[in-house]
Amino acid sequence: MEHNVVVITGAFGGLGPSVIEAFARAGAQLALADRDLQRSATVLGALELRPDAVFVRAVDLLDEPATRAWADEVLARFGRVDAVLHLVGGWRGGGAIEDFPAEDWRWLQAALVQTTWHVIRAFAPALKAHRGRFVMISSTQAQRPSYGNAAYAAGKAAAEALTLALADELAPHGGAANIVVVKGILTPQMRAERPNELFADLTPAEDIAQALLFLCGEAAQKMNGQRLYLC
Helix, strand or coil, X not given: CCCCEEEEECCCCCCHHHHHXXXXXXXXXXXXXXXXXXXXXXXXXXCCCCHHHEEEEECCCCCHHHHHHHHHHHHHHHCCCCEEEECCCCCCCCCCHHXXXXXXXXXXXXXXXXXXXXXHHHHHHHHXXXXXXXXXXXXXXXXXXXXXXXXXXXXXXXXXXXXHHHHHHHHHHCCEEEEEEECCEECHHHHHHCCCCCCCCCEEHHHHHHHHHHHHCHHHCCCCCCEEECC
């Protein structure tokens, strides 16, 4: 990852800090975006990154013009994009399909589908130009949905479809788009808050970060349009 430019969305959510640390230690230059930058100083302060190696912006990925403007800023700052890691997520559910709130349906479609669509459209040209990689985090629910997760599963399935379509578009240019599949994410914060819990069905954030490093590296250059299961 030395000198590679890696874009991370949802950078300061539950998974983001582990991914930032892994790619920073691998030598990547980082373009980081989140709606809320409240945690950014704590996360970045612990890593002591060079100012010229990190570019942080508050971006509403539901706003397509703002997303495109951010992509233009990243290119103006670094001159290229080698990878985009889309970590934006969220969950609502648990009830019967017929009782699921319309508001929650709209929220999930926005968080899971619209953000993916806007990020792909904004960064696809840059990824084509430099044989770039795109990776999103998905769920086993996208392939094997349960009724209590119907809306969430539909959103993840749609985001997967967009990613696989991008894989097809990037292939002639030497790029790739892949999917990391988990049942759930075990963050360092969760482990600290509940040290005696096993979290047997969850994948540690650090393991996901290592998988993302693999998918962005030379060893995965033949992988495109694939699901990497970490569950």
